[in-house]
Amino acid sequence: MTIPRTLTAPPSVPLATWTGQHADQVEQALAATGAVLLRGFTVSGPQEFRHAVHPFLGDLLPYVHGASPRTPVTDGVYTSTEWDSTQDIPPHHELAYSPLWPARIAFYCAQPPALGRGGQTPLVDGRTVFARVTAAAGEIPDQVTYIRHQMGADGPGISWRQSFGTDDKNEVSRYCTEHGIDHAWLPGDTLRTAQSLPTAIRHPVTGEPVWFNQMHLWHASHGGPDREELWRDLFGEQMPMHARTGADAEIPTQLLTLTRTVLCEEAHQFDWQLGDVLLLDNMLTAHGRRAFQGERTILVAMGGPVAAADVKAVTFHD
Numbered sequence: 001m002t003i004p005r006t007l008t009a010p011p012s013v014p015l016a017t018w019t020g021q022h023a024d025q026v027e028q029a030l031a032a033t034g035a036v037l038l039r040g041f042t043v044s045g046p047q048e049f050r051h052a053v054h055p056f057l058g059d060l061l062p063y064v065h066g067a068s069p070r071t072p073v074t075d076g077v078y079t080s081t082e083w084d085s086t087q088d089i090p091p092h093h094e095l096a097y098s099p100l101w102p103a104r105i106a107f108y109c110a111q112p113p114a115l116g117r118g119g120q121t122p123l124v125d126g127r128t129v130f131a132r133v134t135a136a137a138g139e140i141p142d143q144v145t146y147i148r149h150q151m152g153a154d155g156p157g158i159s160w161r162q163s164f165g166t167d168d169k170n171e172v173s174r175y176c177t178e179h180g181i182d183h184a185w186l187p188g189d190t191l192r193t194a195q196s197l198p199t200a201i202r203h204p205v206t207g208e209p210v211w212f213n214q215m216h217l218w219h220a221s222h223g224g225p226d227r228e229e230l231w232r233d234l235f236g237e238q239m240p241m242h243a244r245t246g247a248d249a250e251i252p253t254q255l256l257t258l259t260r261t262v263l264c265e266e267a268h269q270f271d272w273q274l275g276d277v278l279l280l281d282n283m284l285t286a287h288g289r290r291a292f293q294g295e296r297t298i299l300v301a302m303g304g305p306v307a308a309a310d311v312k313a314v315t316f317h318d
């Protein structure tokens with residue numbers, strides 16, 4: 001199956017008008033493919049984007065407990081990511097490392113990169129990843145534990161202030177306690193968090209199994225063996241980000257390699273055009289970002305909060 005499914009209309013049609021009249025068509029395409037590209041519509045800016053995707057996302061979620069630097073643009077709309085444009089971001093399910101993630105996300109192309117300059121958004125069907133990884137893998141943990149050490153200001157990765165959108169440590173602690181995130185305040189204004197979440201889930205609507213985790217991004221081996229060695233030497237047990245099994249063991253190297261290979265081989269991508277809007281079922285479809293040169297502005301909105309406790313996990317052990 002090729003994704004995304006593309007729906008087009010004459011450019012004179014405002015997207016918000018069209019989505020209001022064709023919501024069923026979009027919903028059917030989204031349920032079947034997990035990714036729908038709306039192309040050729042008139043989208044005047046972030047506010048119209050927000051209005052047009054509201055029927056599919058519902059109330060928009062604030063970006064809390066995030067791992068990517070973003071800037072708010074308007075209520076519930078953010079820059080997609082501000083990580084170094086020279087680096088690829090591998091496909092992943094948004095906030096799969098968090099006990100609370102969005103059911104759906106939407107992207108809006110406010111400024112496409114120049115053709116031939118990269119910047120595509122690779123998409124991967126999580127059902128296909130599950131099928132391929134489980135067929136070829138040996139040991140698979142039921143859960144992944146995501147461990148992070150965040151400084152309050154300058155340091156590797158984004159600060160806890162950026163991640164939680166506050167300077168108030170008590171507010172951060174309340175959020176972590178409310179959502180079952182193990183946390184501790186360490187010397188040097190450092191926050192340590194850890195949360196164990198399913199390696200794979202069953203989609204709450206279809207019941208299909210989906211490979212739903214970010215072990216390949218959080219593990220210290222992301223970026224290659226030299227980077228992993230450097231991180232372990234520099235930070236020891238206080239690496240900025242790391243992933244272990246739910247039983248607090250190292251994730252098998254073979255599983256990490258297999259996951260990264262499958263995500264790469266199964267990726268579909270397209271060249272962004274001005275005004276494009278991409279809708280994703282976040283529990284079916286993983287997304288990433290190709291490195292790019294020059295200017296590129298993609299905005300994102302997230303909606304439909306899903307609590308990990310309310311989703312059926314796939315287990316690999318009796």
